[in-house]
Amino acid sequence: MSTDNTPPDSTDRMPASADPAQAAQKSSRRDFLKAGGMLSLSSLMGTAALMAQTDEAKATVEWAEHFQKNYRLMTDDEKNEARIRLERRHSAEYGKKVTVDTSAAQPGVLMGYALNIRKCIGCRRCVKACVEENNQSRGTRPGERIEWIQVLRMERGEFSQEKMNQGYPEGLGIQVGGNAYTPAGQVLEGQYHYTPEAVPEKDATYMPIACMQCEKPPCVKVCPVRTTYREADGPVVIDYNWCIGCRMCMSACPYWARRMNVAKPVLPKDEMNPVTHYLGNRPRMRGVVEKCHWCLQRTRQGRYPACVEVCPVGARKFGNLLDPESEVSLILARKNVFRLKAELNTFPKFFYFYD
Amino acid sequence: MRLISFANDYVRYVLRGSTKFYAWMGFLSVLIVGMMYVFYLQNTEGLIVTGMTSQIHDGLYFANLVFLVGVAAGAVTIVFPAYVYHHDGMHKVTVLGEMLAITAVIMVMMFVFAHMGRPDRLWHMIPPWGIYSFSAMLGWDVLVLNGYLFLNIACGFYYLWAKYTGTKVNNRIFMPLVYISIVWALSIHTVTAFLISTMPSRPMWFHSMMPIRFITTAFAAGPALIILIFLIIRKNTKFWIEDSAINLLSTIVSWCLGLAIFLTMSEIVVELYARTEHANGLYYLMFGLHGLTSLVPWFWSSMALMLTSFVLFLIPSVRTNYKRLPILCVMAFTGIWIEKGMGLIVPGFVPTPIGEVTEYYPTFVEWLMTAGIWAFGFFILTILLKGAIGILQGEISYGSSQAASAE
Numbered sequence: 069m070s071t072d073n074t075p076p077d078s079t080d081r082m083p084a085s086a087d088p089a090q091a092a093q094k095s096s097r098r099d100f101l102k103a104g105g106m107l108s109l110s111s112l113m114g115t116a117a118l119m120a121q122t123d124e125a126k127a128t129v130e131w132a133e134h135f136q137k138n139y140r141l142m143t144d145d146e147k148n149e150a151r152i153r154l155e156r157r158h159s160a161e162y163g164k165k166v167t168v169d170t171s172a173a174q175p176g177v178l179m180g181y182a183l184n185i186r187k188c189i190g191c192r193r194c195v196k197a198c199v200e201e202n203n204q205s206r207g208t209r210p211g212e213r214i215e216w217i218q219v220l221r222m223e224r225g226e227f228s229q230e231k232m233n234q235g236y237p238e239g240l241g242i243q244v245g246g247n248a249y250t251p252a253g254q255v256l257e258g259q260y261h262y263t264p265e266a267v268p269e270k271d272a273t274y275m276p277i278a279c280m281q282c283e284k285p286p287c288v289k290v291c292p293v294r295t296t297y298r299e300a301d302g303p304v305v306i307d308y309n310w311c312i313g314c315r316m317c318m319s320a321c322p323y324w325a326r327r328m329n330v331a332k333p334v335l336p337k338d339e340m341n342p343v344t345h346y347l348g349n350r351p352r353m354r355g356v357v358e359k360c361h362w363c364l365q366r367t368r369q370g371r372y373p374a375c376v377e378v379c380p381v382g383a384r385k386f387g388n389l390l391d392p393e394s395e396v397s398l399i400l401a402r403k404n405v406f407r408l409k410a411e412l413n414t415f416p417k418f419f420y421f422y423d
Numbered sequence: 424m425r426l427i428s429f430a431n432d433y434v435r436y437v438l439r440g441s442t443k444f445y446a447w448m449g450f451l452s453v454l455i456v457g458m459m460y461v462f463y464l465q466n467t468e469g470l471i472v473t474g475m476t477s478q479i480h481d482g483l484y485f486a487n488l489v490f491l492v493g494v495a496a497g498a499v500t501i502v503f504p505a506y507v508y509h510h511d512g513m514h515k516v517t518v519l520g521e522m523l524a525i526t527a528v529i530m531v532m533m534f535v536f537a538h539m540g541r542p543d544r545l546w547h548m549i550p551p552w553g554i555y556s557f558s559a560m561l562g563w564d565v566l567v568l569n570g571y572l573f574l575n576i577a578c579g580f581y582y583l584w585a586k587y588t589g590t591k592v593n594n595r596i597f598m599p600l601v602y603i604s605i606v607w608a609l610s611i612h613t614v615t616a617f618l619i620s621t622m623p624s625r626p627m628w629f630h631s632m633m634p635i636r637f638i639t640t641a642f643a644a645g646p647a648l649i650i651l652i653f654l655i656i657r658k659n660t661k662f663w664i665e666d667s668a669i670n671l672l673s674t675i676v677s678w679c680l681g682l683a684i685f686l687t688m689s690e691i692v693v694e695l696y697a698r699t700e701h702a703n704g705l706y707y708l709m710f711g712l713h714g715l716t717s718l719v720p721w722f723w724s725s726m727a728l729m730l731t732s733f734v735l736f737l738i739p740s741v742r743t744n745y746k747r748l749p750i751l752c753v754m755a756f757t758g759i760w761i762e763k764g765m766g767l768i769v770p771g772f773v774p775t776p777i778g779e780v781t782e783y784y785p786t787f788v789e790w791l792m793t794a795g796i797w798a799f800g801f802f803i804l805t806i807l808l809k810g811a812i813g814i815l816q817g818e819i820s821y822g823s824s825q826a827a828s829a830e
Contacts, residue, residue, distance in 0.1 A: 312541050312547055
């Protein structure tokens with residue numbers, strides 16, 4: 069991923085230049101004092117560090133970051149200050165020009181996603197593309213590798229003729245007065261760690277899942293600090309700087325869409341994607357929760373999410389639900405569509421369909 | 424002025440003690456230092472040093488948190504008989520119950536700190552700097568817990584203050600606070616139950632029986648611990664706790680333990696009769712799932728402990744024998760600690776909402792942190808109880824200190 073990917077119109081929309089070098093110049097003493105206005109101590113340290121331009125600058129930026137407000141309550145000025153702080157810190161940390169987009173939801177847009185389960189071949193290119201696009205942790209210790217998409221591999225033979233006559237899996241209770249066959253053994257519902265020679269496999273079907281971007285998200289309701297919320301154009305996002313890591317949202321999510329950064333995310337400099345969004349794929353810190361946000365850094369600029377772009381069979385569709393002519397709207401109107409776990413009344417904007 | 428001498432006398436009295444006292448406090452301090460080290464480790468390395476994962480992300484800390492809220496609420500089993508039924512034996516020791524409640528709530532808060540991914544950001548929950556969310560059960564839990572802490576500090580120390588200065592307790596202020604704290608005790612455990620029972624994504628927890636089950640287990644484990652503490656106080660101090668108080672507490676433990684076992688049985692019947700996928704968590708706990716069985720011994724040992732202690736509690740000759748009673752109390756306490764802790768929290772995450780079955784093994788870091796927080800709890804409990812007993816015994820009072828300073 070190179071910086072050339074920045075869409076040409078993004079600079080027009082953004083209030084200030086995305087160039088961190090310029091940003092550093094623009095961020096004058098007065099601006100910085102305003103940014104750290106909550107605590108005069110942090111502001112003073114910030115000023116000192118800006119003048120000194122040493123390694124301490126990074127520490128000071130983090131210090132100021134620590135006392136910033138919840139993103140939703142920031143004024144435009146404060147958002148801009150936060151953006152500049154992040155751009156400076158990340159540019160220094162990853163040794164390249166990192167941009168942090170803060171563009172907001174556009175009126176008349178409600179993002180929607182549709183996935184053709186009949187077409188999915190289980191190649192998991194979406195999983196890989198997602199990790200690369202969204203700066204997930206890719207360490208090797210348990211819990212250090214984070215993937216937002218799971219492609220569940222389902223055994224096709226589960227409903228085969230032989231199995232139909234074998235009873236139900238072990239451990240599912242005793243059925244008196246019904247069948248009393250020898251149990252067939254428990255079958256996993258779906259496996260997302262699989263290493264086939266080639267895809268699609270003959271004996272498998274695939275069910276990709278990720279955050280469903282619910283209309284009524286249980287995760288948002290349980291958040292004690294309101295750091296996770298639904299954006300006006302649909303996606304449920306997280307202000308990583310405000311998250312306290314209580315993990316209530318992870319318990320509440322019925323789709324297992326949320327991940328915890330149990331350590332500082334492992335993100336090699338050369339693999340880091342420098343085109344980021346504040347509520348999206350900017351590098352996360354230790355101890356916070358993260359999840360799919362439909363590639364806000366792309367979709368707010370009129371592009372497709374990485375998983376949609378990479379899908380080799382066109383199983384993934386994305387568009388504006390408020391536009392009756394969009395691909396997603398047409399699918400909802402014409403195909404056989406269902407939502408996952410619809411009985412929980414979460415009203416996902418992620419739909420499954422088949423031809 | 425009197426306040427300064429109160430603090431002064433209190434601290435001086437508490438610091439003085441026998442070798443046994445210093446050895447006990449020293450032992451606890453070692454564990455506390457260990458806890459501080461692993462807390463540092465957790466907040467530099469991250470939660471990766473614990474056994475928690477994105478699959479099972481609440482573990483030993485959350486389990487202890489839930490359990491200790493119950494212990495805090497359990498203090499009401501002293502306050503309620505004392506002020507509503509005017510039980511004389513209980514009335515004498517109410518303050519001790521309040522001291523236990525204060526300790527338990529402080530321990531809960533320490534477990535919250537241990538549990539958080541970013542404890543440095545907890546101020547985000549506190550207005551005006553942070554945001555208070557009325558829709559989040561965790562927000563409500565923090566609110567009721569802090570309220571309970573305040574009520575118990577107010578009631579407990581106001582009473583001690585009155586004893587110290589020799590003034591009369593102003594019942595027009597004191598009694599309303601006591602009655603509020605009784606109801607409030609129920610609220611802390613109800614809200615904690617709602618914390619986990621309001622999430623349909625976790626079918627193991629998603630039932631309306633949770634609050635009453637929490638309260639019955641709390642009113643069994645809480646008094647069981649209180650009995651133990653009372654027996655230790657009787658043995659080691661000059662403060663005499665009436666038999667009637669201890670007997671009433673052991674009756675309460677018997678009743679509530681019976682109810683708790685009944686509710687567990689009901690859950691097992693309801694879940695395993697139909698044996699839907701939603702019973703997978705309970706099935707994992709009782710028998711294991713896909714060959715993963717790490718919680719099975721926990722569950723059955725907890726059942727054995729609870730059932731045996733319940734049967735023994737029912738026998739009056741055992742219940743009133745103060746040599747045997749501590750054993751029963753330890754059994755009931757441990758049984759509930761397992762059932763409500765590891766046995767309730769962990770299977771909620773097995774299998775995950777997408778059907779993944781994983782196991783959770785607490786690491787050494789988690790065990791040390793847990794031991795350290797319990798040690799810290801006993802540390803402050805020792806101080807609080809010692810001070811309270813000193814005042815109740817009349818060993819510290821306003822007049823005596825004046826005389827002492829005059830000498």
